[in-house]
Amino acid sequence: MKHLILLAALAIGTSAAAQEAQSKEEIAKEKATQTYEAAKKKFEAANHKAYVADSLIEVGSRMIEENKAAIQELQDERKTKSKEFAEERKGYNSYLKEKDADIVKQAQNDIKALDKRSAAEMKAIDKKIATAEKNIAKGEANIAKGKSQKKPTAAAVKAAEEKYKTVSAKYEELTGNTAEYIDPYQTPED
Numbered sequence: 001m002k003h004l005i006l007l008a009a010l011a012i013g014t015s016a017a018a019q020e021a022q023s024k025e026e027i028a029k030e031k032a033t034q035t036y037e038a039a040k041k042k043f044e045a046a047n048h049k050a051y052v053a054d055s056l057i058e059v060g061s062r063m064i065e066e067n068k069a070a071i072q073e074l075q076d077e078r079k080t081k082s083k084e085f086a087e088e089r090k091g092y093n094s095y096l097k098e099k100d101a102d103i104v105k106q107a108q109n110d111i112k113a114l115d116k117r118s119a120a121e122m123k124a125i126d127k128k129i130a131t132a133e134k135n136i137a138k139g140e141a142n143i144a145k146g147k148s149q150k151k152p153t154a155a156a157v158k159a160a161e162e163k164y165k166t167v168s169a170k171y172e173e174l175t176g177n178t179a180e181y182i183d184p185y186q187t188p189e190d
Contacts, residue, residue, distance in 0.1 A: 029174050036171035039164045040180065046160040050153040056146030063139030067132040074132070078125045085118040 092114065095107035172178060 032167075032171045032174040036167050039160070039167040043157075043160040043164040046153065046156040049149065050157050053146045053149035053153050056142045056149070058146075060139040060142030060144075060146060063142065064136050067135040067139065070132045071129055071136075074125050074129050078122065078129075081118070081121055081125070085114060088114055 089111060092107045092111045095103055098104055098107075
């Protein structure tokens with residue numbers, strides 16, 4: 001009878017110790033999972049910031065390139081229009097030497113209308129050039145902002161990646177699950 005009580009007490013003690021060991025293991029797994037998820041989010045956030053910095057530089061460069069080309073086209077258009085207006089004005093100037101006052105008056109009116117049209121078209125082209133120059137300035141600002149963010153984000157990505165790798169290994173070891181591979185060069189999904 002003593003042995004039976006002793007065996008029962010031993011079985012209960014062993015069962016309690018086994019449950020305690022199992023709950024410690026479950027707590028360790030849960031903690032590893034939480035740490036893994038936090039490291040994963042931090043790594044993804046750092047990658048996103050690096051992506052934004054790279055995007056600012058890329059978009060700024062594209063803005064500058066496109067607007068410089070647009071300015072060149074607008075300047076060429078301006079030059080062409082100036083030549084066209086000068087040629088048209090020459091045609092009207094020949095009528096200014098006529099003896100008929102009505103012909104001279106009509107030529108003067110035509111020249112005034114041509115000058116107004118010329119001024120309006122040149123002003124429109126100048127506005128487009130000014131807009132393109134503003135866009136170039138915006139592009140340069142984007143590049144500067146991207147470059148200023150680039151260095152700190154690169155360091156943050158590296159630190160977050162190292163932490164993620166360390167935590168992932170522990171997570172895999174404790175839970176038996178495979179950690180998700182995160183490509184640091186992956187474009188984030190919005």
